[in-house]
Amino acid sequence: MITKSDWQAVHAQLLAERRSRLGDPPTVEEMLAYANGELSKDDEERVRALLVGYPELLRALHADFDEDDSGEALPQGVVNRQWNAFRRNIARPETGRVLQFWRATAAIAAVLAVTFGALLWRAQSQLDEPGLMTPQTLYLEPEGGLRGGSDVPKTIEPTADLFLLNIPLRNEQHFDSYRIDIAAANARKPLRSLEAQRPEDDLFTVVVRRAFLPAGAYEAVVYGVDGAGTRQIARYPFRVR
Amino acid sequence: MTMDDAQFEAIYRQFYGRVYRFFRKSGVADSEAHDLAQDAFKRLYEHKDRIRGPEPWPFLKTIARTTLLNYVRARHTSKRNAKIVEIDDPETHDDLPQTPEPDHAQAQQDALRRESLGSAIRTLSEAQQQVLHLQLEGLSYEEIAAALNISVDAVKSRRRDALRLLRERMRGEPGGFEWPGADPEEER
Numbered sequence: 001m002i003t004k005s006d007w008q009a010v011h012a013q014l015l016a017e018r019r020s021r022l023g024d025p026p027t028v029e030e031m032l033a034y035a036n037g038e039l040s041k042d043d044e045e046r047v048r049a050l051l052v053g054y055p056e057l058l059r060a061l062h063a064d065f066d067e068d069d070s071g072e073a074l075p076q077g078v079v080n081r082q083w084n085a086f087r088r089n090i091a092r093p094e095t096g097r098v099l100q101f102w103r104a105t106a107a108i109a110a111v112l113a114v115t116f117g118a119l120l121w122r123a124q125s126q127l128d129e130p131g132l133m134t135p136q137t138l139y140l141e142p143e144g145g146l147r148g149g150s151d152v153p154k155t156i157e158p159t160a161d162l163f164l165l166n167i168p169l170r171n172e173q174h175f176d177s178y179r180i181d182i183a184a185a186n187a188r189k190p191l192r193s194l195e196a197q198r199p200e201d202d203l204f205t206v207v208v209r210r211a212f213l214p215a216g217a218y219e220a221v222v223y224g225v226d227g228a229g230t231r232q233i234a235r236y237p238f239r240v241r
Numbered sequence: 242m243t244m245d246d247a248q249f250e251a252i253y254r255q256f257y258g259r260v261y262r263f264f265r266k267s268g269v270a271d272s273e274a275h276d277l278a279q280d281a282f283k284r285l286y287e288h289k290d291r292i293r294g295p296e297p298w299p300f301l302k303t304i305a306r307t308t309l310l311n312y313v314r315a316r317h318t319s320k321r322n323a324k325i326v327e328i329d330d331p332e333t334h335d336d337l338p339q340t341p342e343p344d345h346a347q348a349q350q351d352a353l354r355r356e357s358l359g360s361a362i363r364t365l366s367e368a369q370q371q372v373l374h375l376q377l378e379g380l381s382y383e384e385i386a387a388a389l390n391i392s393v394d395a396v397k398s399r400r401r402d403a404l405r406l407l408r409e410r411m412r413g414e415p416g417g418f419e420w421p422g423a424d425p426e427e428e429r
Contacts, residue, residue, distance in 0.1 A: 001416030002358055006351070008421070010359045011377040014370075025317050028310045032303075037390065048389060052371045054317060055378040058388045060309045063267045065302055066259050074258045083253055086279055090286055139283075170276065 018053035022046075025054045031061050088201045089168070136160035136210075140167050140220055140236040153217070153237035161210050167220055167236055169202040175224030175231075180206060185217040195225055213240050249289060252297050253282055260305050267309055277312060281305045354414070361410040369403035372396055377421065 026034070026047045033039050034047040051058045136159050156163070167180065177197060183190035193206065204222070220236040260281055264274035284304045285297070292300055362370060375385045386393045404420060411418055 002354060002411065002414060002418030004419065004421045006355050006358055006418075007377060010355050010362065011374060013355075013359060014362060015374065025314050028307055028314065031310055032307070034390075044390070048371070049367065051388065052374050054314075055375065055380075056313050056316075057310065058375070058380075060267055060306070060313045062384065062387050063263065063306070063309065065263050065305070069258065071258070071262050074261060079254060079257050082257060082275060082279065083250065086253065086282060087250075089279070089283065 015053055015055075018049070022050050022053060025057055026050050031057065035061050085201055089166075089203055136162065137164045137166065138238075140165055140238055142168075142170055143219075143235040143237055153239050155239045155241060156213075157241050158210050163206075163208045163210060163213065165206040165208060165220065167204040167206060167222060169198065169204060169222065170234060173224065173233075174198060175233075176226045177224075178204070178233075179223045179225060179230070180204060181221045181223070182206070182208070182213075183219055183221070185219070190221075215240050249286060252285075252301075256298065256301055257282070260301065263305055264309060269309075269312070273312075277308050278305075281308045284308070357414065358407075358411065358418070361407050364410065365403050365406060369399050369406070372399040373403050376400065 030039070030043070030047050031051070034044060034051070037044075039047060051061070136156075138154070138156055140154055165182075169178070175198070177195040179195050180193040181190035191208075191212065196204070206220070217237070217239050220238070222233045222236070224231050224233050257278060261274050261278045264277045265271065269277060281301070281304050284307075285292075285301055288300075288304075362373065365373070371389060372385060375388060380388065382393050382396050385396045389396070408417070
C-alpha cells in the first residue's frame with residue numbers, strides 16, 4: 001500500500017529533480033511580475049514550473065499582510081528599541097555638505113569602528129590639513145541577497161574624496177574581535193583592517209579614501225577572530241565606477 | 242514635498258508591528274523577523290520620496306514582500322557559502338543516536354513502491370503534477386489557484402484527473418494508495 005510517507009518521499013524526490021532540471025529560482029522581479037500577471041505566456045509557464053519546485057517562494061509570494069492593527073501588538077518598548085537601532089543605522093553626515101575639517105574629523109571619529117591601518121593614517125593626514133571635504137556614505141549588502149540584500153553587487157558612483165562604507169553584521173555568532181579585508185578582483189593582497197570589537201549596533205563603518213578604490217570590482221570580507229582562529233563570516237561585493 | 246524624519250518616524254511606529262508580523266507569519270524566526278523589518282524600513286527610508294499620497298502602506302507592503310522573497314531565495318542560492326564540516330571530525334559524531342540495524346528486505350520493498358509511484362506521477366501532465374505537488378505541500382485549493390493563476394474549479398479538475406490516472410497506473414499495487422489529505426467526496 002502506498003502510504004503518506006511514500007507520497008512525501010516521492011514528492012521530495014520529484015521536487016529535487018525539478019529544481020535540478022529547471023535551475024535556480026526565478027528572480028524577485030520575475031516572481032512579482034508573475035504574481036501581477038505581467039509576464040508573456042512562455043515566461044509565465046516557466047516561472048510557474050520553477051515556483052512549484054520552490055514552494056517556500058510561492059508561500060512568500062502570496063503571504064498575507066494584516067490590513068489593520070488588530071493583531072497582537074508589539075510592546076512599545078520593543079518598537080522604541082527597534083526605532084533607536086534604525087535611527088543609528090541611518091544616521092550619517094549629509095552627502096555633499098561642505099564641512100570644516102575638524103567637524104568632518106569628529107563625524108568620522110564618531111562612527112569609525114574599523115580602521116585600515118596605513119590607509120587611515122594617510123586619510124587622517126589629509127584630514128589634518130585644514131580644508132574642505134565631502135564624505136560619501138555607502139551601505140554594502142551581504143552577498144547572495146541575504147536578509148533582503150541584493151544579488152547584484154552595489155555600485156558606487158563616486159561623488160566625494162572619502163568613502164564611509166557601512167557594513168552591517170548579520171551573523172549572530174559572536175567572536176572576540178573582527179577584521180575586514182577589502183580586495184579588488186584578482187588582487188594578490190587585500191587591504192586589511194586592524195581587529196575591532198563588534199559594534200553595539202552591528203554596523204561597522206570603514207573609512208577609505210577614494211584614491212585607494214579606483215574603478216573596478218571589489219569585495220569586503222568580514223572575519224570573526226577568536227581562540228579557535230579566524231573564520232570568514234560574510235562577503236560584501238561592490239563595484240566602483 | 243519631501244518627507245522629513247519626524248514624518249518617517251511616525252510611519253515607522255505605525256507600521257513596524259504589521260511588517261514584523263508579516264515576517265513572523267511567514268515562518269521567519271523572531272530575531273530574523275526584526276532584522277528583515279529593519280531592512281524593509283531601511284529601503285523605505287532610502288526611497289521615501291517615492292511614497293505617493295498620505296498612505297505609505299501599499300508601497301511598504303511591496304518592499305516587505307520583496308525583502309521576504311530575497312531572504313527566502315537567498316537560502317536556495319547561497320549553498321556555495323555553506324559552512325563545510327569535516328566528516329571525520331569526532332566532535333560531530335558525539336551526539337548521534339545509535340541507529341537500529343536496517344531491515345534490507347523492507348527497505349527494498351519501500352524503494353520499489355516509491356519508484357513505481359514516482360514513475361506513475363511522471364506520466365501525468367505538467368499541470369496535473371503541479372497541482373499534486375502543491376497539495377502535498379499543504380496548500381488549500383484556493384491557495385493553489387492563486388499560486389498557479391488558475392481557477393479553483395481548474396485545480397479540482399486537475400487533481401481529480403491526476404488521482405484517477407494514478408489509480409489506473411497503480412492498479413497492481415496491493416492495497417492501492419492512500420492520498421494524504423484526501424477529500425472523501427472526490428475520492429469516490
